[in-house]
Amino acid sequence: MDDMPAYSLRTRIAEGRDHRVVKDKLLSILVIVFSAITIFPIVLIIGKLISKGYKQINLDFFIKKAPDTYEAMTALNAGEIIPGGILNGITGTLLMVLMAALIAIPLGLLIGIFLYEHGSKKYAGLIRDISDILQGVPSIVLGLIAYFWVVKNITHGFSALAGSTALAIMMLPLIIRSTEETLKMIPDSIKEAGFALGVPYHKIILRVLIPTGFSGLLAGILLAISRIIGETAPLMLTALGSMEVNFNIQKPTSAVPLLIWEFYNDPNMVDLIWSSSLFLMALVLILNIVTKSIRSKK
Amino acid sequence: MSEIIKHIEDPVLDIQKLSIAYNKDKYAVTDVNAGIKRKRVTAIMGPSGCGKSTLLRAINRMHDLYSNIVIDGKVFLNGEDTSELSAIHLRRKIGMVFQRPNPFPTMSIYDNVLAGYKLNGIRLKKTQRDEIVEETLQDVTLWDEVKDSLLKKGTFLSGGQQQRLCIARALAFKPDVLLLDEPTSALDPVATKKVEELLIKLKKNYTILLVTHNMSQAARISDFSMFMYMGELVEYGKTKDMFINPLDKRTEEYLTGKFS
Numbered sequence A: 001m002d003d004m005p006a007y008s009l010r011t012r013i014a015e016g017r018d019h020r021v022v023k024d025k026l027l028s029i030l031v032i033v034f035s036a037i038t039i040f041p042i043v044l045i046i047g048k049l050i051s052k053g054y055k056q057i058n059l060d061f062f063i064k065k066a067p068d069t070y071e072a073m074t075a076l077n078a079g080e081i082i083p084g085g086i087l088n089g090i091t092g093t094l095l096m097v098l099m100a101a102l103i104a105i106p107l108g109l110l111i112g113i114f115l116y117e118h119g120s121k122k123y124a125g126l127i128r129d130i131s132d133i134l135q136g137v138p139s140i141v142l143g144l145i146a147y148f149w150v151v152k153n154i155t156h157g158f159s160a161l162a163g164s165t166a167l168a169i170m171m172l173p174l175i176i177r178s179t180e181e182t183l184k185m186i187p188d189s190i191k192e193a194g195f196a197l198g199v200p201y202h203k204i205i206l207r208v209l210i211p212t213g214f215s216g217l218l219a220g221i222l223l224a225i226s227r228i229i230g231e232t233a234p235l236m237l238t239a240l241g242s243m244e245v246n247f248n249i250q251k252p253t254s255a256v257p258l259l260i261w262e263f264y265n266d267p268n269m270v271d272l273i274w275s276s277s278l279f280l281m282a283l284v285l286i287l288n289i290v291t292k293s294i295r296s297k298k
Numbered sequence B: 001m002s003e004i005i006k007h008i009e010d011p012v013l014d015i016q017k018l019s020i021a022y023n024k025d026k027y028a029v030t031d032v033n034a035g036i037k038r039k040r041v042t043a044i045m046g047p048s049g050c051g052k053s054t055l056l057r058a059i060n061r062m063h064d065l066y067s068n069i070v071i072d073g074k075v076f077l078n079g080e081d082t083s084e085l086s087a088i089h090l091r092r093k094i095g096m097v098f099q100r101p102n103p104f105p106t107m108s109i110y111d112n113v114l115a116g117y118k119l120n121g122i123r124l125k126k127t128q129r130d131e132i133v134e135e136t137l138q139d140v141t142l143w144d145e146v147k148d149s150l151l152k153k154g155t156f157l158s159g160g161q162q163q164r165l166c167i168a169r170a171l172a173f174k175p176d177v178l179l180l181d182e183p184t185s186a187l188d189p190v191a192t193k194k195v196e197e198l199l200i201k202l203k204k205n206y207t208i209l210l211v212t213h214n215m216s217q218a219a220r221i222s223d224f225s226m227f228m229y230m231g232e233l234v235e236y237g238k239t240k241d242m243f244i245n246p247l248d249k250r251t252e253e254y255l256t257g258k259f260s
Ligand SMILES: Nc1ncnc2c1ncn2[C@@H]1O[C@H](COP(=O)(O)OP(=O)(O)OP(=O)(O)O)[C@@H](O)[C@H]1O
Pocket: B022, B023, B028, B046, B047, B048, B049, B050, B051, B052, B053, B054, B055, B213
């Protein structure tokens, strides 16, 4: 190195720099191309939803029940926008998602914590496998199961409870997984600090691990909700749908995706498909953005 | 003339025939006998993997966490068999500080000092809490640096400040013994010096057991030193004696840097 002439070293550095510049350029072009490929469908979807759906989005859309086909037809013939909204769908989705969350969150957290604690034992592997399989079960099959469990045996008819059961089973493996992963990311040293202060294990979980992993746990829950909020197939077999705003968990209930399906089947309601889809899409998008910001904040 | 310490009058800790194995046949600590002198700094030295941490963690029963560890022998704290004390009682009497500063990330500086109380559900009046926090932070010479930001998260502090906060957290219960496992190995020289000065100050009130890789650190701040090798306690004596005139060949080789 020492006897190498200075100019040669300088030339080499310059050459290296040129090389890097070309590489950097190539890389940024690739980045732009790939981002374009991924963004394109999203832009297309959102563009379509907005252009077709915005007309129907007004206050009534959020505070009125879905119209019947006669009302829609009358409006259509008069050249007006379809009256009414999707309130029965919004309340139904709220009710069922909330109930599903109430079932799946505590169970998922408990099982996730259990797997975290006993992760290396044999039966933990089994539980993990079952949870993975559950995650792969087609949602319509879960709807069928909820139909036989709840619709036939518990509520003796289509019901919000049955819908929530199907959704809860869908959420469960997602929450189990995210809980275990989140807790695993917390360094052992934090746990040991708790032990060294004489804190019993269950209190360390409750008062140290859960608060420390809180944002991760919350993000996992929100992501699970955003995954199920648009589910349609299992609800057809369980909640069925309803023209009314319903808060009785034993009664058939509507949901936004169910309404979209109903609108699709009614030639007079086509315009409402787009606005309802836009609403659902916005909901999922917001949930995802909130989840992302929670994840990155910590 | 140096001598191997066989007996210490009224020891805080008395380790008797202590052997520890992570796997049934491979002992990480074998047959350690030692009394620990009250209100002194005792250093535990030895090459990597010789069992220093394993020994230290047996004293406050951190090994309780893992079910397949085999422990033979006993440790007495002020004459009481530690295996018969409740973990919470024992760990209120024996504080521990780790290699990497590990303040609770969700807690403020204030709450970190009080973590032992909070996490164990011990309720204190506001005035008591304030008093403990101020006194303990004064003790670890952190008060002046953080008194205006007590409600900020502990993780915002520098590494050295975090480590002093962790020492404060361990001292908030006013333990008899403070165990430290290489507390300065993740710190820069300036922060290390502060912690060392702090330990010298703390030995007025506390018995300190310090695992260190750093021989000059042991020489600077410890009164007694243990040298461990492959799980065995090879030599235990006054630090000065041991550094000037080690009795065992292995101690001498370690101190002269023949192996590390
Ligand atoms: N959790 C564990 N499971 C199995 N073996 C372990 C475990 N922890 C330590 N050991 C083994 O026990 C022996 C002593 O380890 P220990 O951590 O006590 O050494 P140490 O003196 O503290 O080393 P270092 O200076 O590197 O921290 C080593 O052989 C190590 O491999």
